[in-house]
Amino acid sequence: MERPYMPLFTCVLLFSFYFILFYFTKRLYGIIAFRLYRIKRPFYILTALHISVATQIFLRHFHIKQKNHIRDKMDNNTQICIIGQGYVGLPLAVEFGKHFSTIGFDIKESRIKELQNGIDSTLECSPAELAESKKLSFSTQLEDIKSANVYIITVPTPIDQYKTPNLTPLIKASEMLGKIIHKGDYVIYESTVYPGATEEDCIPLIEEHSGLKLNQDFFAGYSPERINPGDKEHRVTNILKVTSGSTPEAADFIDNLYKTIITAGTHKASSIRVAEAAKVIENTQRDVNIALVNELSLIFDKMGIDTLEVLEAAGTKWNFLPFRPGLVGGHCIGVDPYYLTYKAQSLGYHPEIILSGRRINDGMSSHIAEKVLRLMTQKKIQVVDSNILIMGLTFKENCPDIRNTKVTDVISELASFHTNIDIYDPWADADEVKQAYGLTLVEKPQQNTYDAAIICVRHDQIKEMGINTIKKLCKTEHVIFDVKYLFDKDLVDDRL
Numbered sequence: 001m002e003r004p005y006m007p008l009f010t011c012v013l014l015f016s017f018y019f020i021l022f023y024f025t026k027r028l029y030g031i032i033a034f035r036l037y038r039i040k041r042p043f044y045i046l047t048a049l050h051i052s053v054a055t056q057i058f059l060r061h062f063h064i065k066q067k068n069h070i071r072d073k074m075d076n077n078t079q080i081c082i083i084g085q086g087y088v089g090l091p092l093a094v095e096f097g098k099h100f101s102t103i104g105f106d107i108k109e110s111r112i113k114e115l116q117n118g119i120d121s122t123l124e125c126s127p128a129e130l131a132e133s134k135k136l137s138f139s140t141q142l143e144d145i146k147s148a149n150v151y152i153i154t155v156p157t158p159i160d161q162y163k164t165p166n167l168t169p170l171i172k173a174s175e176m177l178g179k180i181i182h183k184g185d186y187v188i189y190e191s192t193v194y195p196g197a198t199e200e201d202c203i204p205l206i207e208e209h210s211g212l213k214l215n216q217d218f219f220a221g222y223s224p225e226r227i228n229p230g231d232k233e234h235r236v237t238n239i240l241k242v243t244s245g246s247t248p249e250a251a252d253f254i255d256n257l258y259k260t261i262i263t264a265g266t267h268k269a270s271s272i273r274v275a276e277a278a279k280v281i282e283n284t285q286r287d288v289n290i291a292l293v294n295e296l297s298l299i300f301d302k303m304g305i306d307t308l309e310v311l312e313a314a315g316t317k318w319n320f321l322p323f324r325p326g327l328v329g330g331h332c333i334g335v336d337p338y339y340l341t342y343k344a345q346s347l348g349y350h351p352e353i354i355l356s357g358r359r360i361n362d363g364m365s366s367h368i369a370e371k372v373l374r375l376m377t378q379k380k381i382q383v384v385d386s387n388i389l390i391m392g393l394t395f396k397e398n399c400p401d402i403r404n405t406k407v408t409d410v411i412s413e414l415a416s417f418h419t420n421i422d423i424y425d426p427w428a429d430a431d432e433v434k435q436a437y438g439l440t441l442v443e444k445p446q447q448n449t450y451d452a453a454i455i456c457v458r459h460d461q462i463k464e465m466g467i468n469t470i471k472k473l474c475k476t477e478h479v480i481f482d483v484k485y486l487f488d489k490d491l492v493d494d495r496l
Contacts (some may be wrong), residue, residue, distance in 0.1 A: 078257070081105055081148035083173050085115060085138065087122050087401065088190060088225040088333075089154035091236040094125050095261040097136025104138045105145050112138045121205060121429065123400060125146045142180060150186045150257065151177055154225065156331065157191045163338045163358075165194065167201060174202040178209025183217045190225045191324065194338050194343035195277040198222050199246075219250035222272045222281030223258060229330075230399025238266045244275035283336040284354055288331070289323045291357030297325035297496050301371075302365070304331055307496060308485050324495045326483055327368075327406040327456065328361040328397035334404050365409030368483060368496070372452055373417060375479045377491055384418045389450040389473060390403050392457020393425040393433065393441070397484075407456045408437050422450070426461040450474045455492075458484040467491045 082093040085106040093104040099249075105376045114120070115138045118127045124264050139145065155169040169396045170191055175189060187206065189198050203214050226239045241262045245251030269275040299305040309324055314320050328334050339359055341351045376383055395405040411421055421471050422442045423433075430441045450473055455462060467487045470480060482495040490496060 005457055006490060020223070026487050057201055078150055079103075079148045080150045080152065081145040082152050082154060083145075083177075084110055084154035084156070084191075084327060085170075086154070086156065087124055087229045088227045089126050089152075090115070090120060090122065091227060092152065092154065092190075093136055094129055094133045095236055097133030099260050100135060102133075102136045103145050103148060104136060105140070106138075107140060109140050112140050121400070122229070124227075142176065146180045149182070149184065150188065151181070152188045152190060152223075153177075154190045156403075157193055157335075157339070158331070158445040159335050159338050163304055165339050165342050167197065170197075170202060171205060174205040175209055178206040181206060181210050181212065181218055183212065185218045186221065186250065187218065188221045188223055190223055192224065192283075192332065192339065193276055194280060194339040195273045196343065198272050198276060215250075219246050219253070220272070221245040221250055221254040222275045223254065224275060224282075226282075229401045230396060237262055238264045241266045242269055242275050242278055243267070244269040244272045246272060255481070280336050280340045283333045287333050287337050287361065288357040289321060289329060290325070290328050293323045294325045294328075294360050298360075298367065306489055308489070324485065325364070326363055327410075329393075329404045329406040330401065331395075331403040334361070334395075350405065362406075362409075364496075365406050366413050368454070368481070369410050369413035372414070372454060372479060372481050375481070376452055379477055379479060380482055381477055381479065385420065386451040387420045387422070388414055389445055389453040390421060390423045391425075391445075391453060391455045391462050391470075392459055392484075393423055393428045393439075394457055394459075397458040398427065398460055400429055400432075402428055402433060402436060408439070410454065410456065411439065422446075425457065425459070427459060445473045449473060450478065452479040452481070454481045454483065455486050456483050459488055462486065477487075 023238075073259055080093075080096050080100050080102045082096070083087045083105050084101065085093065085104045085108075089106075094104055096102045097104075104112075104115065108317065110298065111121075115130070118130050120130065121127070137144075145151075146486060153170070153173050155173050158166050159261055160166045170193070181187070187203075189202060193201075198220065206218070207213060210218075214220060221244055223241060223243045226241070227236060228234050228239075239262075241258050241264070243255040243258055243266050245254045251268055255266050258266050269278065293307075293311065296310070300307045300310060311322075311324065315322055337354050341358075344351050372388070373383055373425050376386065390407065390411060393405060393407050394400060394402050395407075411423070414421060423439055423447060424442050424445050425433075433439050433441055453470055453474055455470075463486055467480075471478070474480065479494075480492045482492040485495055
């Protein structure tokens with residue numbers, strides 16, 4: 001959205017104000033001055049109109065000149081550095097690397113080496129897409145990114161064990177930038193934060209370590225990421241992008257910068273805080289909606305009613321929202337609400353709906369484990385030393401992302417009853433799972449081995465196995481619990 005030009009009538013009103021002042025001061029000059037004023041009134045009116053028109057022309061010329069300056073700067077001088085090459089940073093770097101000199105920076109050497117070899121273990125970008133980005137390079141060295149003049153920060157913003165925002169990666173990235181930033185540079189944050197974090201927590205660190213001042217020496221912006229891991233339909237280029245800047249001119253530059261790669265268009269927010277708030281409520285809204293259907297699932301379970309059948313019946317109404325119960329994990333939905341509630345509580349407001357929704361969603365892991373153990377007991381299957389197969393570990397289907405997966409909570413609950421657990425996931429990286437959670441994956445489940453099988457993730461490979469193959473993995477007397485509604489209710493023992 002371009003800045004509107006000053007209307008002509010505004011200029012006329014401005015100059016009319018001066019003539020009103022003149023009218024009230026004319027009495028100081030007596031009758032002669034007043035008559036002179038009356039004689040020359042047409043001259044004054046024409047002069048005011050000429051000045052107003054000239055002012056309008058000047059403003060338009062200045063605005064066009066400023067826009068051209070922004071465009072020229074982007075075309076000729078822009079060098080971009082994307083800090084963080086994960087699920088968010090890499091797709092962004094690949095697209096910018098088609099238009100501008102771009103460096104993908106990450107402190108993890110193994111990640112940079114695989115990208116330099118044209119491999120993306122997150123599977124967000126194919127080797128062909130990496131090769132297509134001709135102006136893109138990768139580095140772990142601070143010296144290599146000093147030449148950039150636009151820095152885009154896409155580091156993770158997790159929560160700690162107490163559900164408190166952990167800004168450590170963001171703080172370290174800001175301190176690092178403070179050591180290399182130059183006058184005239186732009187810093188754009190994409191990491192999810194609470195409203196105010198960019199200006200209150202990050203920018204002061206850059207100022208402290210650089211000696212530069214925001215909006216005098218450098219400029220900042222916030223453009224929240226909207227990456228959907230594993231989604232090949234909704235990519236970074238065809239998802240509308242929210243942008244913002246620390247000044248109107250910075251907002252224009254940042255908005256135009258993203259317009260070079262975002263085919264879906266952009267929405268320029270009025271301030272950085274508005275853009276931050278917009279991001280954090282996107283996933284909060286989704287989290288609350290899922291919490292509602294999870295609570296409905298708990299209620300219908302006590303009533304002996306199949307939840308999916310109820311939702312399908314209610315879904316025949318045109319405005320019914322098609323949410324499904326389940327585990328709520330991942331780096332966004334299960335995390336972002338805590339950023340908003342943390343900020344609200346620091347201001348003296350204690351959220352109720354958001355936090356209650358979080359408690360419901362976090363409690364679904366225990367509910368699933370308890371239901372499986374209850375079904376096993378009803379079938380007189382010994383729980384202690386039983387063999388249980390967990391099918392799927394990632395936080396969503398057809399994606400290797402294991403960040404903040406709630407399947408691990410199901411495993412912990414089952415393990416507390418001294419069960420033996422095998423975890424099968426064709427998408428997850430075994431080394432990453434071991435490092436992150438201390439868990440071991442099995443390459444292939446064993447036949448006629450398991451007392452219970454829990455379908456936790458809707459991977460295509462699990463769906464293609466079919467219910468008969470899954471039953472062959474289990475003992476004669478067994479329990480199959482379907483978290484993801486992968487099979488008809490008559491083919492499994494129970495589901496959410």
